[in-house]
Amino acid sequence: MAFVTTTDLIPLIPELILLGAAFVVLLLDLFAPGSQRTTLAVTTIVGFVIALVAEIQLLDSGATGFYGTIVADGFSILFESLYLVIGILTVLLSLHYLDDHGIGFGEYYVLLITAVVGMMFMTSSLELLVIFIGLEIMSISSYILVGIRRRVPESNEAALKYLLLGAFSTGFLLYGISLLYGATGSIRIPEIVVALQEPGALNNPLAIIGVALIIIAMGFKVAVVPFHMWTPDVYSGAPTPVTAFLSAAAKAAGFAMFVRVLLTGIPLEAELWKDLFWAIAVLTMTVGNVMALMQNSVKRMLAYSSVAHAGYIMVAVVVGTPAALSSVIFYSCAYAVMGTGAFGILTVRHFGKTPDSYDDLAGYARYKPCLAFLMSVFMLSLIGLPLTGGFIGKLQIFQAALEEGWVWLTVIGLLNSALSVYYYLRVVVCLYMREGSVPDGAVLEVAESPGFALTGLVGAASVVVYLGVFPQTLLELAASSVSTLF
């Protein structure tokens, strides 16, 4: 019996490409002198791009490997492509940031790649243990990325908190998996599904506790209330490009896992779990928005707002129909792009310092008109104004909810969304309506903003607008990828 054949590796081609790229970057780091960091970044981007091409080639191939443990279905390909795109964006946003803050480690890029590889395993595997390993690869890479500014106390603090709480939640996940194994005798999702469909299988407390523990652990990863407490601290302590990466890609990966494991894998007895998800969705939206409202730091505001957006996605999770699941995908993609963009603006120095509070945003309209405009686009999309991806995303979610008769949930969502306008608009007001004065002794940047970052941000803003004006392509992709799940 041959354990591994070449065909087994086909669905893993993108992951293998990325691992190769990681090694190349590591080697280059050894030989490239400190001033040639650009080479590392470019190599990383090239790796991501090749992997992306491989993903596209795999589309419609239906490749599976390792006895069905790894699948390259529409769902995983769509999400993996998203991680790759966010990866590219993150690299574009990192170059100047690493220079500005004297982070000269080539490992930065390597860890970024391994984090993406971890996410890809989380998404493409049908076996709970492999998913768990993927999750850990992603998590450990991100713990280090969060703390990579070794000499900055906030960064250390954030990394330590993330690590400890992350380990805590990992315990829940493993425990849940083992209980579920005890109840069903399998760790493979298709077999678990079959076992749980037996009459009475879901009355087994083992299974119920197992599923609940898994929900808790995943709730931590996607930062829903009450498992969100780490988000603001970690997001504000991490280097800003890493924050962008975590809020976009890591969160999307969490939701991919959520959909794959919980919504299609385990036939959840309707009422009980719906009520639970309902409460989580409402709490997450509301707490996220109210807390965001009270922040004075833009980065923390965005962190809480990412909690609120997870709440909107949870609304779709409550609904759980195929239309709702495809809106989860659409919203994850849209949020990933606009969230990365919004955090991305904060990576660029303004008046010689990396902006943090609302006051730091004064004077953008005058000195950095291009960035001010891009930031406004991201804010409008986060608000959910028409002609942006955010609008279509919210529309899809609430429409799916309405079709199933979740009127109150929709109303609460709309009210929350109305509330969020206030703090997003505050950003735009600061950008455009406040004259910044150049602080004494501050260096006024010669170029408006670094070229790589600007490319990335313009790209992100274009995608946001594209998704608002021509959403049909992604909507169809999302719908067809949901159909591959069942």
Added chain:
Amino acid sequence: MSQIWLVPAFPLLGFLLNGFFGKFFGKRFVTIIAPAAVGFAFLQSLVLFFEMRAADGHRLVETLYTWMATGSFQVDVAFQVDQLSGLYLLIITGVGFLIHVYSIGYMGAEAGYYRYFAFLNLFIFFMLVLVLGDSFLLMFVGWEGVGLCSYLLIGYYFEKHSAAEACKKAFLFNRVGDFGVLSAVMLIFVTFGTLNFNIVNAEAATQLESGGILVTVITLFLFLGATGKSAQIPLYVWLPDAMEGPTPVSALIHAATMVTAGLYMVARLSHLFVLAPFTMNMIAVIGAATALLAASIALTQTDIKRVLAYSTVSQLGYMFLALGVGAFTAGIFHVMTHAFFKALLFLGSGSVIHAMHHEQDMLRMGALRKKLPVTYLTMLMGTLAIAGIPFFSGFFSKDEILWKAFSSPLGGGGFWLIAFVTAGMTSFYMFRLIYLTFHGESRVDSHTAEHLHESPAVMTVPLVILAVLSVFGGFFGVPHVLNFLPNGMELYFKGFFAQVPETTPGSAAAEIGLMVASVLLAVIAWSLAHRYYSTSLDAVTALRNRLQTTYRLSLNKWYVDELYNAVIVQPGKLFSTFVLWKLIDQNIIDRLVLLPGNVARGVGSGLRLAQNGVLQSYALIFSLGAMLILGFVLL
């Protein structure tokens, strides 16, 4: 071969060119591109208008592409030109073009010239999308878009604190309205399974029970949205403050176009609204009340733009009154004539302000007619029109509304009386404006007086064109009873709006009688204004002293702002300070945070790094949450 998409495409292109390259290509480039974009849109609108008249069913539809389609739900990006949107197209692009041209002169000396024109083009684009869209969703795109541009342009002089405040106010009040629209759209989607206007209008009568709860709730929500956008009670207070924006913006957005979007929506869904008599009655009551309230405030304001702003609110109330009594044609007719004369009056006031170096207080003007002859004459035409002096445009449209308020089965003597009194007030405050500004003795300070000059041709030519329209625009809709021309408006809108069942077609004698009465009132009000304001202001000072209380009420806008502040804003602030911050944040959260910290302090000395115990409290909350969930699923 209709090519409807070209109409919004021109201003969008103008926005992109000016917004991205205007800064580099300089003023001349911007000056050509921005008005040209709207000019071309106007030409294309004209072509479409006549095509639409010739088309079957007077409707052109153009589907560009499928915007989104999921399951049974499909929305196209589709534009339609019919009687209603055709007329709006001409108003938006026509008046919009004139205001763009005027802006070249008015904004010539301003910094950020390109930014101003980019936003103005963008506004026209969204406004066109609003009226061209064939579904709620596309209308909503325009609806939010015009709101956005409106805030951007109100906040244009962002160095001014009051401008930034006004901008915020406009935004918040509009959000309340937007929430109404969204709720209504949701309900419509649940009820009809589609968001297409034509299907909703066609199926309204069969799907919804006339006078039922559902249709009443839907229409009330829609109307709430309309009160936000079109500045009606209770959401009107943002509009007068919106006058902080540049004057051409006030003319375009806050008088001629955007503020009529609410009316557009109600008129667009006339077949839905007539099913809800309660809502119709509500619209009429709110419209009449707003008309009266705003007119009474306008009587005493001394800022020339504020008078016009309250006048706009009042006139919008008139139009809602018309819609509420089922006289959709009359309401939309007044939208058109009002667009002419109010744009004219605002632009005229802009010309005065321009000449006066940004002085807006009428008490510091006076006797300007010699210095600004063109502005004076054109504004006089506008005033004659709005006051309802016979054969000027406002006379026809206003009289139609007055008559319908009286004779429609949904109307009544009370509505007529309010509208009648308002008409008198309108005449008074408008002539007061004219006398204070252009007649009497000069109260201009000597420095400004030296530099007084008529505005350049680029500003006066649009004034003259608008004046011509204000004078003759009414002949499109001559009432039947006068009968020297066919009523063009009624022919034009034949079969478009839902019909309110006609009871007795009131007698011609009554109509003529009421008409004469309102003309007499307008003339009396005019002569009163003449008496008090044309020469010296001594008489009016005496009068003011006699009517102290009433005068104060009006001058302070019936203290509505203060009321809102006391009832909504301050409690909100108190709530957030005391409940959210003091109670929840400081007491509950802080204590929660400290509790495990105190317990664990001895144990976790290695974790001191992580900010005195916060981490433990996170873990605690995590665990509590986990226990809650486990308890919930097991029990």
